[in-house]
Amino acid sequence: MARKDSIQKLRANLLKRRDALIRSAIGDLSLLQGKPSKTGDVLDAVADTVQAELNSQLLEVEGRELAAIDAAIERLDEGKYGNCESCKKPIPLTRLRAVPYARECIACHRLAEKRKSHPAAMMSRVFDSYQADTA
Template sequence: MPRPVWLAKYISEGGRVMARKDALLRLHQRLVAQRDDLRKKLASDSSLGTEYGAGTSDLGDVANDDAEREVNTQLASLESRELAKIERAILAIREGRYGKCEACGKSIPIARLQALPYTSCCINCQREQELAGESDAFDADWESAYDYQARQHDQELTLSDIQMEP
């Protein structure tokens, strides 16, 4: 009885297809774990947002709270975008599209998927997108957050900073 075409390919590649499928299964498990961790972290972070500056009247504390809130907002935004990419990758696995470059259609090497499991492009297409300014990479406004913190730091005074008249 002749072997099915897909089975012949599987056998002829000496287990290579199976190894890729095993790697994709492990990546799926890793993505699900990352998704669950990020969901918990984002839920935890959103509940902490109301605690800043509660009942304090010290301007220094308020300024520090504002700076910390700005940094935490940037982190939450970054984590939210990462979560969306992870959920998109999990959906691609379910639909059988995972591991294929969305730009050129070629298989993304397992090493790249292990390094960045929610990637949707091979390294060459990603590089081309970045050079063309089309990258989906998230540019957090860290400079703005740092500048804000520096401005707030400039406004902080202690009693020793204030010169008293004789």
């Protein structure tokens, strides 16, 4: 398949993923807001708090992925998609299939990770496992 066609397919995947994320985020939001606080039972209250905390963390992760997807779609529209922002070379399709909103090739990405060994590493594992599920 030509690179252009593959990229069109990635665009469709991005849009689908975006849709699923938005739906999931809406679900998380309603969980966060919809729970009436129970009175009297301390354990219930603790469980509610923990659940709310988990939901809001999940929402944060989803929000960040959503922003990454939006940015990728924007680059697609501008015809900039698929080129490394650091070394300007085309990002291999294998990498784009694994991380469709990648802004850098693996080499530049690893360099950046080394510079800021940060939650981003955890995030990309989450995204990679999603990609493995749908591959």
